[in-house]
Amino acid sequence: MVGCWLAACLCLVFMGQPKNAAAIERNRKNLLKVQLKSEKEHGKIRVVMRLNQGGYYEIAEDREKQRLLIKLYEFHNFGAEPLNVVEDPLLLGVDITDRNHYLEVALRLKTNSYAYNASLFETPAMCVIDLRVLEPGTELSVAAAPLSGQAETLAAGDTVSGEKAAASPPGKVAAAASSPLTALKTEGAESLWPGEKEVVSRIAALENPVADLPMDSGKVLLPETEAAPVGKDGGPLLEMLPLAGSKIKTEPMISTEVPPPLTQPASGTIADPSAPLSRPALVVPTAPFVQEAEPGKRALAEAEAPGVGEAESRDEALLSGGDEKPIFGADATGLVAPENLMLPGQDLFAQGLKAYAEEDYAAAVDFFSKIDELFPDSPLLPEARFRAYDARAQMVLKEDDGREKLIAVIDDFLAAARAHADHQEAPWAFLQVARLYEKMEFYDEGAGLYRALLLRYPGSPFAEAANFALARLNFFLKRYDDALNDFSTLLERQPEGGFAVYSHYYRANTLVYLGRPRQALEDYRVGIEKNPVFLQNDALSLYLLGTAYHGLGRFPEAKEYFFRMRSLFPGDIHTPLALAKIGEILLLEGKPAEAMSMFMTTVKEYPESEGDIVSRLKMAILGQDEPVRERLLRDHAEYTSFMDCEKAYLYLLEKHPESPYTAIARLDLGQLYLGRQEYRKARLVLDEMLSRQLEPGLREAAFTTLRETLFAEIRALHEDRKNSEIVALQIRYGEDFLSRPTSVYPLLWVGEALHEEGCEAAALKVYQEVDKLKPDYEQSLKIKWGLADLLCRQKSFGAAETLMGGLEIDRMPPFWRARMLLLRSRLQSEKGQLPEALATLGEVRRLLPQSAVKERVAAAELEAELWLRREEKTASRESLSQAVKTAFLFPGEIPAARRLLLGYRLARVLFEERDYEGAVSWFAKLALLAAPEEAAELLYWQLLCQVALGREPEVDTLLRRLQQGFQASSWTAAARVAVDDFRWRQENSSLK
Structure with a gap:
């Protein structure tokens, strides 16, 4: 049903597109003009890029070629001319180049000793770059002073005369090679067409605010985000966060006003980056993650929560009753109230924190809830609600059957956090909700909330914690590409202290899994320089460091780290694999006797482990070399059973049928039987192998070997005149096996996949083809059921009934x-x-x-x-x-799209039954699963629910969100009509 509504929406959008060329050009993102203003005596120059609407831009430096590149994403050149500058101390000229997905504006400079400030403006839309020559000896890492404190006019007609500029915070000298992307949303692109005079509104700069631009009261946008809607008290609402699961391309920036956690200790001294990280006492532990190494949990736990700065200090002060200044209670001058002026409910809050720290969650809930009952106007009320929901969640987690209760608690917790999204503790609340999602195994929802927190609160002390949690979640879910991006982003945000050490090591681990060991070694070197002790506490990093050296052929270093696994982590699951890899290295070095000794050690010390499987497999492969096998057995008769290839392979097939390494044993055993001309055995082994999930390379090798086996067997049967067996092979495997596999597997898998994806005609044909191959009873049931289900979907009910009647x-x-x-x-x-x-x-x-x-x-x-x-x-x-x-x-059984559709149907039913509270709750919850193009529909239905409930502030907020994010959507037009009707009824309440 969602798809139908979206289709109708798209039809309306396409029908309403402008038809003339001028209108089409106006709706595109265009660069209109490039203007320069130079102050030679001060060594300054300003570059103003006039735009017709807002968008995304990125700044990159090429200091070797003395160029500063501004990339305007999805923009086109509309009349702007390249410029050549004469007698300017800094700028040679401006080049404009249309790239594939962006417009590149290149500033050709005379020197690479310069500083720049970048600013975005909303009305009129423009991107402004201020450049200044640095004096000799100036360090790039030192912040530069503001360029000017006086108002200047950019160009005739660009600003209203008489506007004064407000001083901006000092900018930073351009030291980074690249600035993150910044989004700017313009109010009405039509009104910003060249020729109209608009008042310049100051927009928050990406990195360095410009001090000398005219400034109106304006509307300030958050860095890195679109314009956020405001709540009753003027604060932004979290509903502007991106949907869960969506890819966030913009990289949020840490505010320069708030130092990152764990980088500057409260004492004023710089923390030693090599020192072990301490975990704050009052931060709730993160949700459990998918682990690959059991001993690594301790290192993860130490680094899983950030130092939370003010929030942590306040908790400790409330618990201890010491001299710590309270967070609330300051007067208008910024002076802290006397100690005898306690906040309403502060004693209850402190008792709740103490109970929480003692894991008496029921008492903590009681204390925090009393603040809500007794002190409804207390400044502590929002945080008390957050703490109460968190304590309630921890209490439910201890119950054996608390899954359904926890879902309800999470929903209430999330609603409370959204209701107080402008509170200083809101980022902590959203972080806790995301961690609870992880514990419930709602990984996509948790990841989406982490991304939303990063985008909505980039300067929060919890932003790094969210970035870290997202990176680690993707890593242990084996989403290595996403994990690599997340760890890289975290290192850009926090290059020193905090999570930096962990991020360097685990970005290196990610690169190893992605098959890039050379790049991984660079991160390992940085991590070892910062904290070499980390490797003594994290088995996975130590193992993968050895694996990286092994992959590069640097065997001495690889062996050194693999041997450390045995001494530091004797009980870790990766230690047997490390010892097996040492044996493999010894084989590559031409030392089979030493290799066999290492393999035997692994088998004896770690039976039934993956290292045991790999060692047996390597010994069986070594046994195929007849001279080596005879020489080793002459001195070591105990090697006989391990070097008998067939027995060793069959042992692995029997004892470890599901191991991925056993698949290699199956392939080797099939090739062994093929070499002995035992075709039937080879075919059965390979056929069994193909019925399992395999790596693409192994599957291709198995198919190739099976084709070779089939042709050899058919040839032998032809020589023996066994025609019936040839027919059976033809029926079983198909006459065109060279072009595609025609066995029940994997062809049946293909049919089931097409069935699941809704390719009904193709799936029906595949099932019919597979049905000709005489499948077994279980396979036949799958085929018959698939055929009947597809016939029902195609409305061929008579054929389906006939088919089922014969079963x-x-x-x-x-x-x-x-x-x-x-x-x-x-x-x-x-x-x-x-x-x-x-x-x-x-x-x-x-x-x-x-x-x-x-x-x-x-x-x-x-x-x-x-x-x-x-x-x-x-x-x-x-x-x-x-x-x-x-x-x-x-959620793991039902795809997100199907869950979204079912929830949408239920919400619509509740709406039709006038259960507006239930309906708006479901519509809001579905936003975590919906794609961006479906968000407008969900917002529209939320708005209708709020209209029915008579909540005017929520109605206004939802309408603003639709107008800002989905201006051209038919849902926005319908929402305007509904809101106009609602306001008319509000103004004329006496009329019916």
Whole structure:
């Protein structure tokens, strides 16, 4: 249904596009003019790029070629001319080049000793670069003074005369090679066309605010974000955060006003970066992550939470009652109130913190909740609510069956954080919610909330913690490309202290997994320089450092680090693999005796481990070299069973059938049988191998070997005149095996994949082809069910009923009988046999196990449809609610798109039943799963709910969000109509 609404929206948008060339050109992002203003006597020059609307830009320096590059993303040149400058002490000229996705404005300079400031302006839209020549000996890392304190006019008609400039904070000398992207949203691109006179509004600069530009009261935008809507008290709302799961291309910038955590200790001394990181006592631990090495948990725990600065100091002060200044209670002059003027509820707050620290979460909830009851006007109220929800969540986590309760607590916690998004503790609250999402295994929602926190609060002390949590989450979920970007971003934000050491090591680990060991070594070197002790506490980093050297062929260093694994982490899961790799290195060095000794040591000390499997595999491969095998067995008879290739491979197949290393043993065993001309054995082994999940390289090698085996077997059967077996092979594997595989597997997998993706015609054809290959009973059940389901989807109900009529459904296993009965209930529904269909669904629910999540959701959804057709709306809503509950309870089983659709249907049902509170809650929750193009629809329905509830501030906020983010959307137009009607009714409340 969401797709239908979006299709209608897109149709309206396309129908409303301007038809003439001028209108089309006006709606594009264009560079209109480049202007220069030089002050030769001061060694300054200003470059003003006039734009028709806001957008994204990036600054990069090429100091070797003495160029400063400004990249205007998605912009085009519309009349701006390149410039050559005469007799300027700094600038030679300006070049303008249209690139593939951006417009490049290159400033050709005479020197590489300069400083620059960059600013964005909203009305009129412009990008301003101020350049200044540095005096000899000036360090680039020292902040420069403001360029000027007086107002200047950029060009005739650009500003209103008489406007005064407000002094800006001093800018920074350009020291970085590249500035992050900055987004600027313009109010009405049509009004910014050349020729109109607008008052310049000051917009927050990306890095260095310009001090000498005219400034109106204006509207200040947050750095790195679009214009945020404001709440009742003028503070921004979190609803402007990006949707969960979306890719954030802009890199949020840390405010220069707030020092990053763990970089500047409270005492004023610089912390030793090599010292172990201490964890704040009152920060709630992060959610558990997917670990690859058990001993590495301690290092992760030490670095998982940032030093939280003021928030932590306040907690400790409240607990201890010491001399720490309270956060609240300062008067207008900034002086702290006397100690005897306690904040309302401060004692309760301190007791709640103490109870929380003692893990008495029930008492903590009670203390924090009393503040809400007794002191509703206390400044501590928002934070008390945050703490209460957090304590309640920790309390529910200890319960064995608290999953459903925790979902409700998380929803309430998130709602409270959004309601107080402008509070100084809101970033902490959002961070805690994201961690709770992780504990619930809602990884996409948690990652989306981390990204949103980074974008919404780039200067918060918790921004680095969110960046770190996001990077580590992606790493342990094996999303290595995303993890690499996240660790790189974290190092740009926090190059020293804090998470820097961990980030260097784990960015290196990520590069090893991505197959880039040479780049990984650079990060390992930096990490070792900063904190060499880290390797003594993190087994995974030590193992991957050795792996990087191994991949580069630097065997002495690799062996050194692998041996350290044995001494430092004897119980780690990577230690057996490290010892096996030492044996592999010894083989490469031409030392088979020493290698066999190391392999045997691994097998004896670490039985049933992955190192044991690898060692047995290597010894079996070594046994294929006849001279080496005879020489080793002459002195070591105990090696016999390990170097007998067939026995060693069969042992691995029997004892470790699911190991990825056993797949190599299967391939080697198949090739061994092929070399002995035992074709049937080779085919069976390779056929078994192909029925499993494999790496692409192994799968390709298996297919190649199987083709070779089949041709050799057919040739031998032809020589023996065994034609029936040739026919069986032809039926089993297909006549065109060279071009594509035609066995049941993986062709059946292809059919199932097409079925899942909705390619109905192609999936039907594949199932029909696979059905000709005489599959076994289990495979036949999959094929028959797939054929019947596809026929139902194509509305071929007669053919589906005929197919199912020939099946003995009552003799099938319970699971398959339930799936077939589910299809039968669908057929009965199409025939109008509603009571029979409902009765069949009752049998389906009885047969389905709890693990059959997809089938349970489908059955509940069909039941809701049947009740609705019988006009029993309450029963229909309950069935649909059960489907949604099951889908959201097991997010790993149901794709996010399907969960979104189910939740959307339930929200619409609640809206139609006038349960506006429930509906707006679901519409807001679905925003975490929705794609950007679907956000306008969800915002529209939230607005209708708020209109029905009569909440004028929320209505205004939602309308602003639609106008700012989805100006051309039909949903925005519909929202304007609804709001106009709402305001008219508010003004004329006496009329009906």
